Amino acid sequence: MDVIEAKKFYLARYADFERALATAAAPAAWGGAIRSGAISRFAAAGFPGVRDEEWKYTSIAPILDVPFNPARSLGDGLVRERLGQLDLGAPVENRLVFINGRLSSELSTAPRLPAGVEAGSLAAAMRRSDARVASHLARYANYDNQGFVALNTAFMEDGGFIFVPAGVVIEEPIHLVFVALSADGAGVCYPRNLIVLERGAEASVVETYLSLERSLHFTNGVTEAVVGENCRLEHIKIQRESEEAFHIGTLQVQMGRSSRFTSHSLALGGALTRNDIDVALEGEGGDCTLNGLYIAGGRQHIDNHTRIDHVKPHCASRELYKGVLGGRARGVFNGKIYVHKAAEKSDAKQTNKNLLLSEGAWVDTKPQLEIHNNDVKCSHGSTIGQVDQDALFYLRSRGIGRSAACALLTQGFAGDVVARLPDAAGRAAIEDRVRERLEAISGDNGAS
Amino acid sequence: MLVIKNLHANVAGNEILRGISLTVGAGEVHAVMGPNGSGKSTLANVLAGREGYQVTEGAVLYQGKDLLKMPPEERAREGIFLAFQYPVEIPGVSTTYFLKAALNAVRKHRGLPELDAMDFLGLVKEKMRLVEMDQALMNRPVNEGFSGGEKKRNEILQMAMLDPKLAVLDETDSGLDIDALRIVAAGVNALRGPERAMIVITHYQRLLGYIVPDYVHVLSEGRIVKSGGKELALELEEKGYSWIEEQQPGA
Numbered sequence: 068m069d070v071i072e073a074k075k076f077y078l079a080r081y082a083d084f085e086r087a088l089a090t091a092a093a094p095a096a097w098g099g100a101i102r103s104g105a106i107s108r109f110a111a112a113g114f115p116g117v118r119d120e121e122w123k124y125t126s127i128a129p130i131l132d133v134p135f136n137p138a139r140s141l142g143d144g145l146v147r148e149r150l151g152q153l154d155l156g157a158p159v160e161n162r163l164v165f166i167n168g169r170l171s172s173e174l175s176t177a178p179r180l181p182a183g184v185e186a187g188s189l190a191a192a193m194r195r196s197d198a199r200v201a202s203h204l205a206r207y208a209n210y211d212n213q214g215f216v217a218l219n220t221a222f223m224e225d226g227g228f229i230f231v232p233a234g235v236v237i238e239e240p241i242h243l244v245f246v247a248l249s250a251d252g253a254g255v256c257y258p259r260n261l262i263v264l265e266r267g268a269e270a271s272v273v274e275t276y277l278s279l280e281r282s283l284h285f286t287n288g289v290t291e292a293v294v295g296e297n298c299r300l301e302h303i304k305i306q307r308e309s310e311e312a313f314h315i316g317t318l319q320v321q322m323g324r325s326s327r328f329t330s331h332s333l334a335l336g337g338a339l340t341r342n343d344i345d346v347a348l349e350g351e352g353g354d355c356t357l358n359g360l361y362i363a364g365g366r367q368h369i370d371n372h373t374r375i376d377h378v379k380p381h382c383a384s385r386e387l388y389k390g391v392l393g394g395r396a397r398g399v400f401n402g403k404i405y406v407h408k409a410a411e412k413s414d415a416k417q418t419n420k421n422l423l424l425s426e427g428a429w430v431d432t433k434p435q436l437e438i439h440n441n442d443v444k445c446s447h448g449s450t451i452g453q454v455d456q457d458a459l460f461y462l463r464s465r466g467i468g469r470s471a472a473c474a475l476l477t478q479g480f481a482g483d484v485v486a487r488l489p490d491a492a493g494r495a496a497i498e499d500r501v502r503e504r505l506e507a508i509s510g511d512n513g514a515s
Numbered sequence: 516m517l518v519i520k521n522l523h524a525n526v527a528g529n530e531i532l533r534g535i536s537l538t539v540g541a542g543e544v545h546a547v548m549g550p551n552g553s554g555k556s557t558l559a560n561v562l563a564g565r566e567g568y569q570v571t572e573g574a575v576l577y578q579g580k581d582l583l584k585m586p587p588e589e590r591a592r593e594g595i596f597l598a599f600q601y602p603v604e605i606p607g608v609s610t611t612y613f614l615k616a617a618l619n620a621v622r623k624h625r626g627l628p629e630l631d632a633m634d635f636l637g638l639v640k641e642k643m644r645l646v647e648m649d650q651a652l653m654n655r656p657v658n659e660g661f662s663g664g665e666k667k668r669n670e671i672l673q674m675a676m677l678d679p680k681l682a683v684l685d686e687t688d689s690g691l692d693i694d695a696l697r698i699v700a701a702g703v704n705a706l707r708g709p710e711r712a713m714i715v716i717t718h719y720q721r722l723l724g725y726i727v728p729d730y731v732h733v734l735s736e737g738r739i740v741k742s743g744g745k746e747l748a749l750e751l752e753e754k755g756y757s758w759i760e761e762q763q764p765g766a
Contacts, residue, residue, distance in 0.1 A: 466617050466624070469588065471616065479607025
């Protein structure tokens with residue numbers, strides 16, 4: 068489909084969806100005004116094209132080529148049978164599992180949490196007209212001219228809702244696991260998460276995206292996080308869907324005064340993956356850290372788009388993204404730091420490093436600083452390189468074979484991003500996943 | 516064990532080795548000395564199989580096999596060990612992980628089972644004592660932030676772990692103070708044995724006061740121009756390399 072046909076297709080699916088919502092039994096008969104606002108914005112703005120500066124290096128044509136219908140939900144018994152031994156990458160006692168975007172109560176165990184803390188299904192919260200949701204949902208992730216965010220906002224049905232009241236500290240991470248599986252044909256799901264931390268609260272949230280099988284599916288997810296004054300939020304996203312999957316994800320973070328936010332974004336899967344992280348430092352003294360690792364082989368395409376807005380004075384941001392690309396994979400890093408006029412004493416540092424393992428691998432890196440205040444400390448830099456030949460010979464001279472040596476050096480390169488993950492978030496298991504992925508792409512020299 | 520016949524080698528189009536012949540038997544320690552640029556390190560790198568060193572003529576037989584046909588990892592597994600003049604730093608790879616990967620690759624090739632974590636640690640501890648190495652270094656990335664002496668000790672530790680048949684020490688004395696030199700030499704001497712051969716490459720006689728060779732060869736302009744016993748090293752120390760060069764026809 069071309070962009071016009073694709074737009075028509077999605078608008079028609081929305082009309083079906085809206086009709087279904089009108090029936091009383093619909094699981095998501097809520098958010099009507101938000102939905103209709105979002106779909107009309109989508110109707111006006113449509114999908115982004117490569118002439119759009121923010122989508123310059125990523126063509127979404129492969130996504131538009133497939134008529135993705137909203138993915139069907141499955142009954143719990145069927146899900147358990149199909150999932151079998153799939154490793155969900157999260158402890159059983161503390162996870163919310165979403166199958167094709169909807170909470171599976173059978174696979175989920177609400178974590179034991181202090182009084183007043185909410186960690187559950189967004190759909191359930193909306194059904195009971197939770198005021199905490201109403202006052203935050205869809206207020207931050209801008210869908211005015213972002214087609215995918217608009218579609219998510221129009222079609223959203225479920226996702227995680229995490230609310231931590233003032234002063235409450237949650238030690239254990241809350242795991243949100245999103246499993247896509249095929250149920251009659253290529254499906255799309257629209258996970259929607261909302262994380263709200265009131266003043267002085269602390270939490271960490273792990274989002275993991277998985278495919279049950281190697282099948283064509285599309286995940287278009289949005290997470291909004293509100294990090295209040297003096298709060299601390301650690302957000303981890305592990306994208307390891309299959310190499311046939313399409314994944315577009317947006318994380319929108321609003322940061323209050325003296326708050327701290329850390330993001331770890333690990334993109335390991337997908338045929339085409341795009342991760343947008345947008346952080347607004349809206350209170351003085353905020354501190355934002357973005358760590359990223361992307362690993363792609365074969366014909367995978369992974370695009371990382373980050374934007375940090377220094378709106379208020381005395382905020383700091385640190386960003387480190389590393390990419391390892393083999394085969395004929397393509398990586399993109401496009402990171403913008405925008406220092407607003409009022410944001411004096413901003414301190415921003417952005418680094419992007421890439422390792423290319425094959426002739427056919429490619430990366431576009433575009434670090435950007437836009438500074439509207441003179442009293443700031445900002446730096447950025449990016450590198451693209453190959454495996455160090457001296458180090459490779461050193462390892463081989465000790466008996467380690469070429470491909471194992473390459474994998475080891477590549478792990479060393481990726482290791483410092485993984486090492487920043489907190490222990491409690493399952494770092495050891497994530498390290499194993501990263502190692503597996505690196506081994507898988509190290510042998511692919513890109514010759515086709 | 517090792518037979519080098521008329522070996523010629525180029526680096527970046529320049530002929531560096533111009534017909535080296537050398538035979539090394541089990542249990543022997545050969546010193547190769549020579550001025551800067553004589554081809555000492557090139558010889559070491561050709562033996563270890565480094566890319567970018569082109570052999571244009573001659574042959575190298577190791578235990579009866581054509582060494583030059585083997586990739587570097589196979590040479591290592593077959594028992595050749597090169598102690599680097601400049602050990603390489605490898606960020607993000609812990610020394611323990613590296614040593615274990617190397618040891619198990621070599622053991623596998625030799626038909627031995629992989630060592631489990633306990634046995635591995637036991638072996639490392641034993642070998643670290645040999646070179647008086649600080650155990651804290653094991654958790655650090657390979658050679659990263661190591662002092663010059665620590666790097667060279669790490670080379671000898673690796674040699675002790677991998678138990679080679681033929682060790683090539685490329686200017687292991689360079690950059691070492693006298694204490695570090697003594698420790699490194701003691702480690703090397705402890706590894707001498709009737710089954711193991713060594714080629715000790717050095718610019719100075721100093722190291723040979725600690726590691727006493729059976730044979731000394733002097734390399735000049737890519738050829739061995741003089742061979743003798745350990746006393747040759749002392750004579751060189753006294754008279755300088757110009758003494759050898761003056762003895763050459765046409766010099």
